[in-house]
Amino acid sequence: IFAAVEMAPRDPILGLNEAFNADTRSHKVNLGVGVYYDDNGKIPLLAAVKAAEKARLEAMPPRGYQPIEGPASYTQAVQNLLLGADSELIAAGRVVTAQALGGTGALKIGGDFLKRLNPSAKVYISDPSWENHRALFEAAGFQVENYPYYDAATRGVNFAGMKDCLLGLDAGSVIILHACCHNPTGADLSDAQWAEVVEICRERGLVPFLDMAYQGFAEGIEPDAVAVRLFSASGLQFFVSSSFSKSFSLYGERVGALSIITASKEESGRVLSQLKRVIRTNYSNPPIHGGAVVAAVLSSTELRQMWEDELAGMRDRIRAMRSGLVDAIKAQNVAQDFSFVIQQRGMFSYTGLTAAQVERMKDEFGIYAVSTGRICLAALNSKNIGYVAEAIAQVVKG
Numbered sequence: 001i002f003a004a005v006e007m008a009p010r011d012p013i014l015g016l017n018e019a020f021n022a023d024t025r026s027h028k029v030n031l032g033v034g035v036y037y038d039d040n041g042k043i044p045l046l047a048a049v050k051a052a053e054k055a056r057l058e059a060m061p062p063r064g065y066q067p068i069e070g071p072a073s074y075t076q077a078v079q080n081l082l083l084g085a086d087s088e089l090i091a092a093g094r095v096v097t098a099q100a101l102g103g104t105g106a107l108k109i110g111g112d113f114l115k116r117l118n119p120s121a122k123v124y125i126s127d128p129s130w131e132n133h134r135a136l137f138e139a140a141g142f143q144v145e146n147y148p149y150y151d152a153a154t155r156g157v158n159f160a161g162m163k164d165c166l167l168g169l170d171a172g173s174v175i176i177l178h179a180c181c182h183n184p185t186g187a188d189l190s191d192a193q194w195a196e197v198v199e200i201c202r203e204r205g206l207v208p209f210l211d212m213a214y215q216g217f218a219e220g221i222e223p224d225a226v227a228v229r230l231f232s233a234s235g236l237q238f239f240v241s242s243s244f245s246k247s248f249s250l251y252g253e254r255v256g257a258l259s260i261i262t263a264s265k266e267e268s269g270r271v272l273s274q275l276k277r278v279i280r281t282n283y284s285n286p287p288i289h290g291g292a293v294v295a296a297v298l299s300s301t302e303l304r305q306m307w308e309d310e311l312a313g314m315r316d317r318i319r320a321m322r323s324g325l326v327d328a329i330k331a332q333n334v335a336q337d338f339s340f341v342i343q344q345r346g347m348f349s350y351t352g353l354t355a356a357q358v359e360r361m362k363d364e365f366g367i368y369a370v371s372t373g374r375i376c377l378a379a380l381n382s383k384n385i386g387y388v389a390e391a392i393a394q395v396v397k398g
C-alpha cells in the first residue's frame with residue numbers, strides 16, 4: 001500500500017531543525033524557527049510558569065477529560081488578554097473562545113469551521129506570509145491567494161497595493177491578517193492603516209481572521225492588541241487565533257486559542273456548538289497542563305506581573321540583538337546599510353538575503369535561516385552575534 005508514496009519535502013521551517021540537529025559542527029547556529037533563546041542559548045523556563053507548575057505538581061490534580069472547548073478559567077483569561085478585561089463584547093456574550101493546540105491548531109479549527117460555513121470562499125494571505133498559512137488553509141480545502149503586503153524597496157508595507165487588492169475581493173473572502181509582529185517581515189501596519197483595513201472589511205463584507213502569535217513582542221500586551229481592539233470596536237464579526245508558545249515559552253505544550261467574535265450571545269451559542277463538533281472530530285478535547293499553567297499565571301496578580309516583566313525582558317533582549325547585529329555587520333565594512341533591522345518588529349528580520357546566500361550561510365558557516373532570508377533575532381546572543389555578522393558580511397560581499 002505504500003509503494004507509490006512519494007517523499008514529501010521537508011517543512012520549510014521545522015525541517016530546518018531536523019537539518020540543524022543532524023549538523024555535527026559545534027559552532028552551528030539555528031536562526032530558522034521562531035523560538036526565543038536566552039543569552040546562554042537556552043530556551044527559558046519562565047519563573048512565572050515555574051511557580052504555576054510547582055503549585056500544580058503539589059496539588060496533583062486528577063486528569064479527567066476537559067470540556068471540548070477547554071475550561072472557562074482558560075478561555076476567559078484568553079479573552080481578557082485579547083480584548084481587555086472591561087470589553088463590552090465579553091460582557092455581552094459575543095465572544096466564543098476554544099482552547100487550541102497552539103496557534104497552528106487554532107488556525108486549523110478556524111479553517112475547518114469556515115470551510116463548513118462557506119465552502120466556496122477564497123482565503124487571502126499576505127505576500128509573503130508565514131509558510132504554514134497557505135498549507136493550513138489549503139489543507140482545510142480552500143483556494144488560497146496572496147494580497148500584496150511587503151515592499152522590498154522601502155522594507156515597509158505596500159499599503160496602497162494591499163488596499164487596492166482588498167477592495168476588489170468578493171464578499172465572504174477570508175483575509176488572514178498578522179495582528180502584530182508580521183511573520184516573516186517584521187513590518188506592521190500603523191494604527192491608522194489598521195483602521196482603514198477595518199473599514200474595508202466592513203465595506204466589502206470580508207471575513208477578517210487575525211493571527212496573534214507574538215502579543216507582547218513588539219511594544220507590550222496592550223499596545224500589541226491594537227488591531228484586535230479596533231476590530232472589536234467596529235461591531236464586525238471576526239476570528240482571532242492566539243498562541244502562548246513564544247510569550248510563555250511553552251512551545252511544546254501547544255497552548256493557543258481560537259476566539260470568534262459574533263453578533264450576539266444567541267449566535268455565540270450556535271457558533272460554539274459547531275466549533276465543538278470540529279474539535280471533537282480533530283482531537284476530541286485539549287490537553288490540560290499548558291492551558292492550566294497559562295490560566296493560573298494570568299489569573300494571579302503576582303504571577304501576571306512576573307510574567308509581563310519576563311516578557312519585557314525577552315522583548316528588550318531581542319531589541320538589543322537587533323542593534324547589536326546592525327553594528328557588528330557595519331564593523332565588517334559592509335557597504336549595504338542594515339539599519340532597517342532595528343525598525344522591524346517581533347522575533348524576525350527579513351534580511352533581504354537571497355536563497356543562494358542563505359544556502360552559503362548554512363554550507364560554509366553552519367548558520368541556518370529560512371530560505372526567504374528570514375532570520376530569528378531571538379536566537380542571537382552575545383557569543384554568536386559576531387560570528388553571524390561575519391557570515392552575513394561574507395555572503396553579501398559575494
Ligand code: LMR
Pocket residue numbers: 013014032033034035104130132183213
Ligand atoms: C515560526 O514561524 O518559526 C514559528 O511560528 C514556528 C512555526 O511553527 O513555524
